[in-house]
Amino acid sequence: MKLNIDSARLRSDLTTLCSFGGRFAGSTSELQAREFLKQRLAAITHSPITIHQVPYNGWARESWNLKLLTPKSRTLHSHPLVRSPSTPPNGIEAEVIDLGRGTLEDFDAHRQEIPGRFVLVRHEYMFSTTHIHRRVKYAWALERGAAGFLIGCHLPGDLVVTGSSGGEEIPAFGISREGAAALAATANGYPRIHATVQSRTAVRNAENLIAEIPGQTDQWIVICAHYDGHDLAQSAIDNGTGVAAGLAIAGALAAADKPPRLGARVIFFTIEEWGLLGSRAYVDALSEVERHKISLVVNLDSLVGGSKLTALTSGFAELNRFVASTGLPIATHLPMMANSDHYNFARHGIPSLRLVSGFNEPESDLRYLLTSGDRLERIEPAELTAATKIAASLVATALAHESHIAPHQR
Ligand SMILES: [Zn+2]
Incomplete structure (x- = not known):
C-alpha cells in the first residue's frame, strides 16, 4: 500500500505544536498540545480516541x-x-x-x-x-x-x-x-x-492518546511518538517532528482505499522526557496476550537534523534484516538503546525500533536538543517531508506482513 503524505498539513501540524511552546509535562503548553492532538487524531482517523490516563508525581x-x-x-x-x-x-x-x-x-x-x-x-x-x-x-x-x-x-x-x-x-x-x-x-x-x-510537586494526570486503524487480522503495528518536551525552547526536533509525522501517517492510513493487512495503532505518549514514564505505564498495563499481538513498534523520535535516518533496533537482528529488505535509506544500529519509548516495548520482548536522525553525527542539528536551540526555524520543511515519507514506507511495508516480523523475545 502506498501512503500519501500531505506535506502542507505536516508543516502546519508541526508549526501548531511548536506554537504551544516546549510542552513540558504538566505545563499549559503540554495541555494545549494534548487537546490539539485529541482533535486532530480523531478528525483524521474518523474514529474515537482512547485516552490512557497515567497518574504521576508532577x-x-x-x-x-x-x-x-x-x-x-x-x-x-x-x-x-x-x-x-x-x-x-x-x-x-x-x-x-x-x-x-x-x-x-x-x-x-x-x-x-x-x-x-x-x-x-x-x-x-x-x-x-x-x-x-x-x-x-x-x-x-x-x-x-x-x-x-x-x-x-x-x-x-x-x-x-x-x-x-x-x-x-x-x-x-x-x-x-x-x-x-x-x-x-x-x-x-x-x-x-x-x-x-x-x-x-503535585500528583498529576498524564494522558497517552491512542487511535486505531484496524487491519484484517488481530495483529498490530504500533506507530508512536512522544508529544512532551522541555521548556527552554519549542522541542521542535525532539519531538515535534515525530508527532507531526505520526499524524501524517495516521491520516494517510485512514485515507487509504482498503484496510491494511495488520492493524495500525497510533499512540502519542507523554512524560517520555521524565524517564519514559508514559510508555512504561502503557506497556506494563497490557496483558501478555495483548503484547503478543503487537508485531512491531515504530517509534518516531527526532526525525530531522542529520544527514540520514537510523533505526535503533533494540537487539532484534531480524529487524535489521527487515529494514534492509525494504531498500529504504535507513541505517540500522542493533544494540539496545534505552533512549525513548521503544525501550519499554523492547523490554517486554516486543520487536521495537526507534527512527532517529543524526545518529553518530555530532555536528548535526540534533546537537541542539535539550537546549534553547531546539526551535521550529531549524527545521527544513522538505527534510521533514522526506523523513516522514521514509517512515511511512517502512510502516506500509510492515503493515503488509503476514504475521510477526521478528519473533518476540523472552
Ligand atoms: Zn525524544
Missing part, C-alpha cells in the same frame, strides 16, 4: 539561582534538571569538583574529593555509541556522596542544557559551557558556589 520549577562565590563572584546561567529537589530556602553553599567529561574513570580517580561537594560533568551528544547518559553520571555522583550535580552544555553561546537526572535526591542543574569553564578546577583549590532551587 514537578515544576518555581525559582532558582546559581552563583559562583569564589574565585570570582558572578551569577551563572542555569536551569534545574527535571525533579531536582528544593534546597533549604536560604540555599546551600558548597565546593565544586570538576570531573571533566565524567566517565567512570573520572569518578573513581576523584572518589575521595566527591563527598559533600557538587560534582561537575559535561553533557555529551546523545546519539552516539560512546555517549554516557547524564542519568548515569548523576547516579555515580549520588553513590559517591555528592551534595549536588552540575552538567555543562557542550555548545558555545551561553546555552544551558536541561533534561532529567533520573533522581530526586540531590539538587541538579544544567549550566552553560562558559559557566562550566568558570567552575573548572584551579590551582587555588575548589571553586565555591551558592545554589538555590525551589520546586513544586
Whole structure:
C-alpha cells in the first residue's frame, strides 16, 4: 500500500505544536498540545480516541539561582534538571569538583574529593555509541556522596542544557559551557558556589492518546511518538517532528482505499522526557496476550537534523534484516538503546525500533536538543517531508506482513 503524505498539513501540524511552546509535562503548553492532538487524531482517523490516563508525581520549577562565590563572584546561567529537589530556602553553599567529561574513570580517580561537594560533568551528544547518559553520571555522583550535580552544555553561546537526572535526591542543574569553564578546577583549590532551587510537586494526570486503524487480522503495528518536551525552547526536533509525522501517517492510513493487512495503532505518549514514564505505564498495563499481538513498534523520535535516518533496533537482528529488505535509506544500529519509548516495548520482548536522525553525527542539528536551540526555524520543511515519507514506507511495508516480523523475545 502506498501512503500519501500531505506535506502542507505536516508543516502546519508541526508549526501548531511548536506554537504551544516546549510542552513540558504538566505545563499549559503540554495541555494545549494534548487537546490539539485529541482533535486532530480523531478528525483524521474518523474514529474515537482512547485516552490512557497515567497518574504521576508532577514537578515544576518555581525559582532558582546559581552563583559562583569564589574565585570570582558572578551569577551563572542555569536551569534545574527535571525533579531536582528544593534546597533549604536560604540555599546551600558548597565546593565544586570538576570531573571533566565524567566517565567512570573520572569518578573513581576523584572518589575521595566527591563527598559533600557538587560534582561537575559535561553533557555529551546523545546519539552516539560512546555517549554516557547524564542519568548515569548523576547516579555515580549520588553513590559517591555528592551534595549536588552540575552538567555543562557542550555548545558555545551561553546555552544551558536541561533534561532529567533520573533522581530526586540531590539538587541538579544544567549550566552553560562558559559557566562550566568558570567552575573548572584551579590551582587555588575548589571553586565555591551558592545554589538555590525551589520546586513544586503535585500528583498529576498524564494522558497517552491512542487511535486505531484496524487491519484484517488481530495483529498490530504500533506507530508512536512522544508529544512532551522541555521548556527552554519549542522541542521542535525532539519531538515535534515525530508527532507531526505520526499524524501524517495516521491520516494517510485512514485515507487509504482498503484496510491494511495488520492493524495500525497510533499512540502519542507523554512524560517520555521524565524517564519514559508514559510508555512504561502503557506497556506494563497490557496483558501478555495483548503484547503478543503487537508485531512491531515504530517509534518516531527526532526525525530531522542529520544527514540520514537510523533505526535503533533494540537487539532484534531480524529487524535489521527487515529494514534492509525494504531498500529504504535507513541505517540500522542493533544494540539496545534505552533512549525513548521503544525501550519499554523492547523490554517486554516486543520487536521495537526507534527512527532517529543524526545518529553518530555530532555536528548535526540534533546537537541542539535539550537546549534553547531546539526551535521550529531549524527545521527544513522538505527534510521533514522526506523523513516522514521514509517512515511511512517502512510502516506500509510492515503493515503488509503476514504475521510477526521478528519473533518476540523472552
Ligand atoms: Zn525524544
